[in-house]
Amino acid sequence: xxxIITLQFGQAANFVGTHFWNAQETYFTYDGQDESLVDHDVHxxxxxxxxxxxxFTPRVLIYDLRGGFGSMKKINEMYEAYEEKDPLSLxxxxxxxxxxxxxxxxxxxxHLDSGAPADLEKQLLSTETxxxxxxxxxxxxxxxxxxxxxxxxxxxxxxxFDSYLKGKELYEKLEHDHGVFDSDFRPxxxxxxxxxxxxxxxxxxxxxxxxxxxxxxxxxxxxxxMTIHTYGLEGPESSEADKHDIKKLQPEYSFTQAFNSxxxxxxxxxxxxxxxxxxxxxxxxxxxxQWHTSALLALAIENITLPTRLRRETxxxxxxxxxxxxxxxxxQKINQLELYAPxxxxxxxxxxxxxxxxxxxxxxxxxxxxxxxxxFRGVDGxxxxxxxxxxxxxxxxxxxxxxxxxxxxxxxxxxxxxxDKVDGVATxxxxxxxxxxxxRLKSMVGVVKMCMPRGDDRDEMVNxxxxxxxxxxxxxxxxxx
Numbered sequence: 001x002x003x004i005i006t007l008q009f010g011q012a013a014n015f016v017g018t019h020f021w022n023a024q025e026t027y028f029t030y031d032g033q034d035e036s037l038v039d040h041d042v043h044x045x046x047x048x049x050x051x052x053x054x055x056f057t058p059r060v061l062i063y064d065l066r067g068g069f070g071s072m073k074k075i076n077e078m079y080e081a082y083e084e085k086d087p088l089s090l091x092x093x094x095x096x097x098x099x100x101x102x103x104x105x106x107x108x109x110x111h112l113d114s115g116a117p118a119d120l121e122k123q124l125l126s127t128e129t130x131x132x133x134x135x136x137x138x139x140x141x142x143x144x145x146x147x148x149x150x151x152x153x154x155x156x157x158x159x160x161f162d163s164y165l166k167g168k169e170l171y172e173k174l175e176h177d178h179g180v181f182d183s184d185f186r187p188x189x190x191x192x193x194x195x196x197x198x199x200x201x202x203x204x205x206x207x208x209x210x211x212x213x214x215x216x217x218x219x220x221x222x223x224x225x226m227t228i229h230t231y232g233l234e235g236p237e238s239s240e241a242d243k244h245d246i247k248k249l250q251p252e253y254s255f256t257q258a259f260n261s262x263x264x265x266x267x268x269x270x271x272x273x274x275x276x277x278x279x280x281x282x283x284x285x286x287x288x289x290q291w292h293t294s295a296l297l298a299l300a301i302e303n304i305t306l307p308t309r310l311r312r313e314t315x316x317x318x319x320x321x322x323x324x325x326x327x328x329x330x331x332q333k334i335n336q337l338e339l340y341a342p343x344x345x346x347x348x349x350x351x352x353x354x355x356x357x358x359x360x361x362x363x364x365x366x367x368x369x370x371x372x373x374x375x376f377r378g379v380d381g382x383x384x385x386x387x388x389x390x391x392x393x394x395x396x397x398x399x400x401x402x403x404x405x406x407x408x409x410x411x412x413x414x415x416x417x418x419x420d421k422v423d424g425v426a427t428x429x430x431x432x433x434x435x436x437x438x439x440r441l442k443s444m445v446g447v448v449k450m451c452m453p454r455g456d457d458r459d460e461m462v463n464x465x466x467x468x469x470x471x472x473x474x475x476x477x478x479x480x481x
Contacts, residue, residue, distance in 0.1 A: 001041040002318060003192040004308060005185075006060040006199045007215070010208035011068055011154055012233040013201035014133040015290045016272075019298030019415065021058050022138045026410040028056075035311065037407055042309040045191055047142065057142040059191075061184055063211070065161060068154035069146065070132035071103040106135050108414075125414065130291040136414040144187065149174065152207065160206075164254040167210025181218050196308060197227030197319035200266070204232040205251045209258025216265040227319040230266040231301060231337075232259065234273045246451055253451040256444045260461055263468065267323045269333050270431070271440075272297055272357045281353045282418045292416050296355060299409060300339040303375045303429035307403050315403060322431075325373050325401045331471040332370060332433040336360070340392060341409070342419050343378060343426035349391040358432075359440035368474055369397040369434040378408035378426025392428055434472070441469035 008017040024043055029036045044056040105113070108124040130136050132154075151170060152161040161167065174180060189195065198219065202212035209232075216228065234255060263269050278287045279296075286292045307317035317325075326335050336358025340349070360367075372393070376385045385404045408424030419425045445465050452458040 001039070001193050002196045002308075003059060003194070004042050004196050004199055004319065005188050005192070006043070006058065007201070007212075008060060008062045009200075009202035009212045009215070010064060010206070010233075011133065012203045012290065012294070013208070013231075014062060014064055014068070015294035016231075016233070016298045016301065017060070017062065017201050018133040018137050018139075019295050020302055021060070022136070022412045022414045023298065023302050023410050024058070025138055026412050037311060037405075038306075038309045039311045042196070045142070045188075055140070057140060058145065059188055060141070060145050061147060061188070062141065062145055063147045063149060065152045065154040066148060066150050068132065069148060070134035071105040071109060072134040072137065072146070106130075108136060109134075112138065125291075125416070127286050127289040127291060127416075130289070133290075133294075136291060138412065138414055144184075147184065161208070162206050162254075163250065164207070164210035164213070164257040167207035167212070167258075168214050169210075170207065171211045171214035175214075175218070180215060181222055185219070195226070197229065197267070197323075199305070199319075200228060200230040202230065202232060202262075204258045204262070205235050205255040209254055209262075213258050213261035213265075216262060220265040227267045227323050228265065229268045229270070229319060229323065230262055231270045231272055232262065233297075234271050249447060249451055252447050256447050256461075256465075259444070260464060263333060266333060267319075268326055268335060270335055270337050270357075271359055272337065273359070275355065275357075279353065279355060281350070283420070284416075285418055289416075292418070295416050295418065296339060297357065299341065299415075299425075299427065300337050300355070300357070300429050303339070303377055303409055303427055304337065304373065304431050306375055306377075306405065315405075317401075317403070322373065325399070326371065326431050326433060328371050328399050329433075329471075332437075334359075334433070334437045334468075334472070336432045336434065336436060338430045338432065340428040341425050342421070343376070343388065343428050346384075346387040346391040349388065351392065351394075354392065358436060360436045364436065367435045369432055371399040371433050372397045372401070373431045374400065374402040375429045376402065376404045376427075377429075378406065378424070379404055380406055388428060397432070435474060436472075438469050438472040441465055441472070445469075 006017065008014050027036050027038045028040065040056065043059055045059050047055045047057060049055045106124070106129045108129065111124055125136055149170065152159065152166075161170075171180075178184075200212065200216065202208050204212075216230070219226070219228065235251070259269075274293055275287065278285050305322075307315065308319050308322060310316045327333055336356060338357070339355045340353060374389065376388065379385050379388065382404060385402060389402070409427045410424055411419065411422065445462055448458060448461050448465065452461065
């Protein structure tokens, strides 16, 4: 069935993941409706609820800290009779309840629970009512998908989960006491008939960078040939002033340590950085709202991964194929995700409205693109797509692949009102490899030299980053535009 397992690590990742899963729910069709665009078995697992009814829940493991699940209960209505043999607490000396204190549901969740008509649901969500990712969640998860890690609080507290080392130590404790691969991941693996790969959403500048890096090391050891696509939520790069202050540089150092490990174990690495300014073409966009920023990230991820779950075989591109097209030269795992929405006619395209989440927030003159994987949604025909691409792209990559899909990108009622259309939006999404990556890699080398004591370990990390950087330098300027 070509299944995909998703791993989500931390609040930032779970905001993005919640938007993604809410969008996947919109593809389900019922009696009298057309066949679904996607193969649900790729991302969803069939099962049986507490009363014998058929259920579908995501193939996902969701990790968060104490208090990070908000009002969500571990045992939901579908599995009210479910009893988990493993302790609810995955880390810590004493057992504790799944949610350390009961958090009341917001109006949106209460409305979903009541089964009332959906007309008012979008109006019940706002930047004030969405505090954690479960506030706008529409999905029932299997109890084994939800993994609370005790020892740190999601809101920081007096001992925040803020460094690579803390994440690595937490993982090592969890692995010793719990055996992550066998108890968490293997049950999902054994349910898969023909696993495509693993999608990973993770924070990288705090403890989740160390935790996910350690997790992926075990995963790669157990499955050396598996396709692993990691989306690293990075936050903004340290300012030039902070780069001369070792204390202020610690988040960047934590990220560099995490990246160094995650890059080695991942097939593809897509950095996701927050925009530095508010996109001017979006309705009421709030740069300070994780609900808003994660919605756009999830929209782009939903689009670029669409080929991996399509029902129509002629349009399917499995994760191995996506990775091969994004990294066709073999040494360029790092790519940049871009989104243009809403998509208009070619003559109306304004390139200033392209959203970029890679290591460059703007198109830098003199840089070159090695390859592009593009997905058009809400576009009818090859000619229209080619015209749009000419308007959107200033450089032609040696290798460009594109998928054209008439169906627009879905916007569930949990999606913030950023576009004029309510249910869907036409979009252009691309995944690129380019020379842009070399600049951030050079900066990382400087961070290591500033923060790490001299010795073999520092030399090894510096040399490793320099080797990665070389893959993004041009061998022959004439070969690229």
